[in-house]
Amino acid sequence: MVRLVCAWLMAVMLAASVGRPARADSPIAVVAAEAVWGDIARQVGGADVAVSSILTNPATDPHAFEASPMDGRRLGMARIVIANGGGYDGWIDRLMEGGGSADRPVVLTVAALVGWRDGDNAHFWYDLSMVRVVATAFAADCGAIRPDRRAALQARLQRFLDTLVPLQQRIAQLRERYHGVPVAASEPIFGLMTRQIGLTMHDTDFQRAVMNGTDPGPAEVAGFEQDLAARRVRVLILNEQTTGPATERLDRLARGTGIAVLRVGESLPPGTRYQDWIGGVLDRLEQAFAQGSARGPA
Numbered sequence: 001m002v003r004l005v006c007a008w009l010m011a012v013m014l015a016a017s018v019g020r021p022a023r024a025d026s027p028i029a030v031v032a033a034e035a036v037w038g039d040i041a042r043q044v045g046g047a048d049v050a051v052s053s054i055l056t057n058p059a060t061d062p063h064a065f066e067a068s069p070m071d072g073r074r075l076g077m078a079r080i081v082i083a084n085g086g087g088y089d090g091w092i093d094r095l096m097e098g099g100g101s102a103d104r105p106v107v108l109t110v111a112a113l114v115g116w117r118d119g120d121n122a123h124f125w126y127d128l129s130m131v132r133v134v135a136t137a138f139a140a141d142c143g144a145i146r147p148d149r150r151a152a153l154q155a156r157l158q159r160f161l162d163t164l165v166p167l168q169q170r171i172a173q174l175r176e177r178y179h180g181v182p183v184a185a186s187e188p189i190f191g192l193m194t195r196q197i198g199l200t201m202h203d204t205d206f207q208r209a210v211m212n213g214t215d216p217g218p219a220e221v222a223g224f225e226q227d228l229a230a231r232r233v234r235v236l237i238l239n240e241q242t243t244g245p246a247t248e249r250l251d252r253l254a255r256g257t258g259i260a261v262l263r264v265g266e267s268l269p270p271g272t273r274y275q276d277w278i279g280g281v282l283d284r285l286e287q288a289f290a291q292g293s294a295r296g297p298a
Contacts, residue, residue, distance in 0.1 A: 028145055031078040033089040034062070036125045036268040036277075037110065037134065041082060043160050043273070044135050045142055048149045049080075055089075058267040061242055063213075067091045078105045080141055082134075085111030086122030106141050110134050123266055125274070127192040128164050128171070135160055163275050170282050171196050178289055184227055185237035186210060186247050189266045193281075194237075202227050221246075228253040235288045240265045260288035 027050040032038035038053030045051065054071050055062055072095055075081060083092045088111075096107060111122060114130045124130040139157040143150035171193075179198035185191070188207045201207075203224045209216040216224075227233050228250065236254040238247055240263035254261050262285055268277055 025146075028079045028142055029077050030080045030082065031074050031105075032082040033092045034084055034267070035270075036274055037082040037084065039268055039272075039274050040131065040135055040160070041080075041138055044139050044153065044157050046152070046156050048142060048146060048153060054092075055267060056270060058241060058265055058269055060267070062088065062266060065089075065091060067095055071095070075105070079145060080106045080108060080138070082108045082138070083110070084122060084124065085109040086116045086120065086124070088122045106145075108134070108137055108141060113137055121188050121191045123189045123192060125268075126190060126278075127196065128168055128278075130192075131274070132161060132164065167275060167278055167282070170279070174282065174286065181235075181289070182233045183235045183237060184224065184233040186250055187239045187242070189239055190237050190264045190281075197285075202233050224250065225253060228257060228259060231257050231259060233259060235260045235262055235285070237261075238263050241267060260291040262288040 027048060028045065030038070030041050030045065030049050030051045032041055032051060032053045033055060035053040035056045038051050038056075041049060042051045052074055054067070054074070055065060075092070075095055081092070081096070083089055085093075110116075110124050110130070113133050114124055114127075116122060116124075124134070135157055139153045143153050146153075175196070175198045180200055182200045182202055183194060184202045185194075185207055187210045188204075191201065191207070194201055203220070206216045206220040206224045209220060228236065236250060236259050238251060238261060251261055264281055264284075268274060
């Protein structure tokens with residue numbers, strides 16, 4: 001059934017590509033699998049691109065998402081497709097399989113650009129160095145399609161990169177203040193950022209099980225709960241887009257012992273720039289540290 005659906009969606013994409021605008025000065029049609037990459041593409045591309053994103057609802061679990069025929073049509077109209085890769089959005093890989101070489105879009109896969117390997121964290125937007133790589137590659141791909149707009153694209157790229165400098169400075173300040181501070185997380189979505197700050201992450205086996213779609217074993221669950229009960233960590237990080245009895249129990253245990261809880265997402269909130277989103281998360285992380293400090297040492 002899955003193969004039949006994918007084949008049908010691919011047919012829709014190929015049919016749609018027939019109507020793709022042929023004007024050389026038309027904005028480049030860009031489809032991003034995730035809103036975060038769509039926003040970055042929009043900032044870098046400006047008026048030279050027309051960007052649409054598929055995953056735009058923060059309430060949607062990205063790992064449970066199923067593509068629709070409309071998604072296939074949008075991909076068929078694209079000149080550039082941006083996919084996260086790393087097993088995060090495998091549905092887009094299936095949609096892109098089997099197409100002919102004619103009018104096939106340029107596929108920019110973030111995982112390939114940043115050297116992702118099986119088992120690595122695929123939440124790349126929480127690492128500013130990876131975001132720089134993606135933005136630079138996107139500008140180059142757009143410039144290859146519209147050579148006459150390369151200068152404008154490079155100028156917008158530089159402006160975007162400049163806006164990341166204050167965020168990098170914030171991360172450096174947090175690292176100076178909190179390097180080595182122990183934290184725990186139910187999932188590894190924020191792991192790339194905690195690594196940049198230099199936080200010491202506990203209960204990684206629990207996170208790895210969740211990342212691989214399996215239930216953590218009794219030993220992992222017990223170890224996590226003991227860390228919370230004994231206040232061996234300063235902050236508990238939870239995914240705000242996935243809730244359930246297990247995570248709610250961790251939340252209650254943490255709050256009951258005075259451990260600050262930070263909820264972070266893996267989808268860009270609608271109407272929010274990437275830089276503002278990340279800046280807001282860093283603000284809340286610092287507030288969580290201050291809250292935990294006010295209640296005594298972890």
